[in-house]
Amino acid sequence: MDVVIGIDPHKASHTAVALGDGEVELARLQLRSGRSQVGRLLRWAEPFPQRRWAIEGAEGLGFLLAQQLVAADQVVMDVPATLAARTRLLGSGRSNKNDPNDAWSVAVTAARHRDLRVVRPAAHAELLRLLAKRHIDLSNQRTRLVARLHALAVELSPGGIAKRLNSTDAVKFLATVTPTDPVAGLRKDLIAELASDIAGLEAQIKQSERRIRDAVGASGTTLTDIFGIGPIIAAMLIGNSGDIRRFANRDRFAAYNGTAPIEFSSGGRVAHRVSQRGNRTLNHALHLAAICQLRHPESEGRTYYERRVAEGKTSKEAVRALKRQLSNIAYRHLVADAIS
Numbered sequence: 001m002d003v004v005i006g007i008d009p010h011k012a013s014h015t016a017v018a019l020g021d022g023e024v025e026l027a028r029l030q031l032r033s034g035r036s037q038v039g040r041l042l043r044w045a046e047p048f049p050q051r052r053w054a055i056e057g058a059e060g061l062g063f064l065l066a067q068q069l070v071a072a073d074q075v076v077m078d079v080p081a082t083l084a085a086r087t088r089l090l091g092s093g094r095s096n097k098n099d100p101n102d103a104w105s106v107a108v109t110a111a112r113h114r115d116l117r118v119v120r121p122a123a124h125a126e127l128l129r130l131l132a133k134r135h136i137d138l139s140n141q142r143t144r145l146v147a148r149l150h151a152l153a154v155e156l157s158p159g160g161i162a163k164r165l166n167s168t169d170a171v172k173f174l175a176t177v178t179p180t181d182p183v184a185g186l187r188k189d190l191i192a193e194l195a196s197d198i199a200g201l202e203a204q205i206k207q208s209e210r211r212i213r214d215a216v217g218a219s220g221t222t223l224t225d226i227f228g229i230g231p232i233i234a235a236m237l238i239g240n241s242g243d244i245r246r247f248a249n250r251d252r253f254a255a256y257n258g259t260a261p262i263e264f265s266s267g268g269r270v271a272h273r274v275s276q277r278g279n280r281t282l283n284h285a286l287h288l289a290a291i292c293q294l295r296h297p298e299s300e301g302r303t304y305y306e307r308r309v310a311e312g313k314t315s316k317e318a319v320r321a322l323k324r325q326l327s328n329i330a331y332r333h334l335v336a337d338a339i340s
Contacts, residue, residue: 001021003048004052004111005045005052005053006054006056007062008099010099012032013032014030014037015028016103017103026048028100030099030100037065038068051075052110053066054077054110055069055076055106057080067121069119070121071121079116083109088101088104088105126239128234128235132240133281135232135235136281138205145194145197152191152194174195222333223238226289227299228288228292229289229330237334240285243338244334250328255275261273283323286323287323289326
């Protein structure tokens with residue numbers, strides 16, 4: 001008997017439900033997460049030798065558990081949370097959201113959908129995803145600090161700092177300011193502290209860039225051959241695409257990264273809308289590559305954009321079309337890299 005074990009993972013606990021033929025519940029287990037979690041799960045599942053594991057969000061909260069089960073030679077499938085929720089609400093009478101019902105819906109989803117992604121051991125793509133995420137976090141944090149510094153500078157001196165700011169610019173600005181009251185003195189001190197924090201972040205960002213450059217070089221990818229794609233964007237694309245073989249064709253990849261429009265039809269009227277679905281980090285990476293190409297008149301992307309505008313497309317529509325073209329090109333390179 002083929003048994004599907006659905007797991008609803010959480011930070012502190014996991015709930016597992018085993019389903020047999022006819023989606024009949026055979027057993028249920030709730031355990032605290034910890035070092036012995038995999039051992040307890042495997043002992044509990046011993047009566048079901050022909051089993052498959054299904055984990056909700058195997059790239060999120062369930063990442064560690066999924067990787068531990070894969071390391072134990074278990075077959076593990078990744079069940080998207082939205083698909084499991086749809087099963088719980090529409091495919092069963094279990095509308096109440098709780099851990100057992102969630103685990104049950106995960107198992108039912110896996111039993112009904114044989115094309116779910118099979119979890120593989122974390123490889124170089126996961127390393128690049130972590131490095132890219134760290135770099136994005138550092139950049140976002142620096143942007144927030146710079147915005148705070150600009151706001152204080154405007155309150156301290158007319159016009160503030162009228163340029164893109166780095167830590168040395170802030171130091172030069174402070175040298176020109178003489179506080180006239182305690183409040184102005186405090187603002188100057190806060191700007192000095194923010195400048196110091198920004199300098200520290202800039203050093204970390206440079207180190208992050210070096211690590212990403214080395215990791216992307218070690219991957220042997222050809223993505224960096226595409227105009228507008230450097231090591232950081234390549235790391236975002238590789239890391240968030242994962243195993244490119246899970247996408248049957250370039251259209252599936254475009255749907256996953258949000259560059260494929262969504263059909264919207266009603267009453268015989270057919271239209272297409274911009275997709276807000278899919279992996280937004282991938283979409284952002286393709287957007288950055290598109291903007292880089294648009295800034296260089298000699299690039300193929302700029303030529304493509306101008307041709308679409310001449311055909312009657314708006315500027316935004318032409319940019320979206322360019323992003324789709326870059327998605328197709330990136331998919332071709334990722335597939336070639338996986339084969340080589």
